[in-house]
Amino acid sequence: MTDQSAPLAASRRDLILDALARAGAVRVSQLTEDLGVAAVTLRRDLQQLEEEGLLMRVHGGAVPPPGGVIARRPSPDRASAASIGVLVPSLDFYWPQVVRSLEGAAREHGASILLRGTSYDMQDERPVLERMVEAGDLAGLVVAPNTDTEYAQDVIAWLTSSGIPFVLAEREAVSRPDGAPVESVTTDHALGAVLAARHLAQLGHRKVGLLISRNSPTSRKIIAGWTAACRELELTPAEHVERILPDRGAPGFSKGVDEMLDSVLKAGVTALLVHSDREAMAIVDLVLSRGLSVPGDLSVVAYDDEFAELFTPALTGVAPPRAAIGRAALELLFARIADPSRPVHRVTLSPALNVRASTGAPA
Numbered sequence: 001m002t003d004q005s006a007p008l009a010a011s012r013r014d015l016i017l018d019a020l021a022r023a024g025a026v027r028v029s030q031l032t033e034d035l036g037v038a039a040v041t042l043r044r045d046l047q048q049l050e051e052e053g054l055l056m057r058v059h060g061g062a063v064p065p066p067g068g069v070i071a072r073r074p075s076p077d078r079a080s081a082a083s084i085g086v087l088v089p090s091l092d093f094y095w096p097q098v099v100r101s102l103e104g105a106a107r108e109h110g111a112s113i114l115l116r117g118t119s120y121d122m123q124d125e126r127p128v129l130e131r132m133v134e135a136g137d138l139a140g141l142v143v144a145p146n147t148d149t150e151y152a153q154d155v156i157a158w159l160t161s162s163g164i165p166f167v168l169a170e171r172e173a174v175s176r177p178d179g180a181p182v183e184s185v186t187t188d189h190a191l192g193a194v195l196a197a198r199h200l201a202q203l204g205h206r207k208v209g210l211l212i213s214r215n216s217p218t219s220r221k222i223i224a225g226w227t228a229a230c231r232e233l234e235l236t237p238a239e240h241v242e243r244i245l246p247d248r249g250a251p252g253f254s255k256g257v258d259e260m261l262d263s264v265l266k267a268g269v270t271a272l273l274v275h276s277d278r279e280a281m282a283i284v285d286l287v288l289s290r291g292l293s294v295p296g297d298l299s300v301v302a303y304d305d306e307f308a309e310l311f312t313p314a315l316t317g318v319a320p321p322r323a324a325i326g327r328a329a330l331e332l333l334f335a336r337i338a339d340p341s342r343p344v345h346r347v348t349l350s351p352a353l354n355v356r357a358s359t360g361a362p363a
Contacts, residue, residue, distance in 0.1 A: 190225030
């Protein structure tokens, strides 16, 4: 099994040349065992070294170049030459601030970012990751893969076997078959829901509801935290409401949200936590269009707090630490690069509740 602590490309290629100088020939099968790197990675290394005139490839391995002189590759300064691959599921909404903080932290390390955005609908990110690896000599990867597809474990297996250090951002996973956790930085979204529920309870609300925009790793954590908070605050299942909102891009979105608001108000709900900002704004617009007031008739908390403050009324929001997520992921990655033998770190950051005009005591 390939070790995630395998050497980085530059030092790995030096090790290949050392082995070639000692033995007079190298075989991919033996290098795979010695270096803990996938065969496909080693073949790319041999191709690169051949293009630099440092060896000649043969079937299954390599021999010294014509003339028999094995030169050493110049040793670059990894801190100043590193390129970090970043793969996120979207280049809008939640992720721009994460990416900007990654870029800023990378500049401080003298490194560059190779950025790719995919889609929440993408089933298998491996082709994109493979193209990123082929495009440059990556020192490491920060990845937010889709964990809800049949290929999710295949993507984690590919990352683990690639020989490239990687950190998951806002995702958690284990490697198979041993079930060992992989390096990650995540927001405690369950805590975010607890903060919102406690705030609403402290204002005097007893019937509160949760509206979720889609089934996702984030929404499942929000639901778990919300359920725990309702238990803590002694809210019974009949006194809170959970609903999954229709897709924002679907033709029936407005009608679906309107019908959902009907059911929420009929149930006597006086406050809502809504994931995410855009859906929260749609709810508030519908409430106001009915001649009701926010927060007088319905208090609303937006989960994500990307631009909730800009709305009128300014929305109380649960804000995941997006900038801190990006920076922490990169720092974790560079720590792994510097010390491949360090224990796997799983970092969890806390969100914050920003109280604004959309929440108040029930009428």
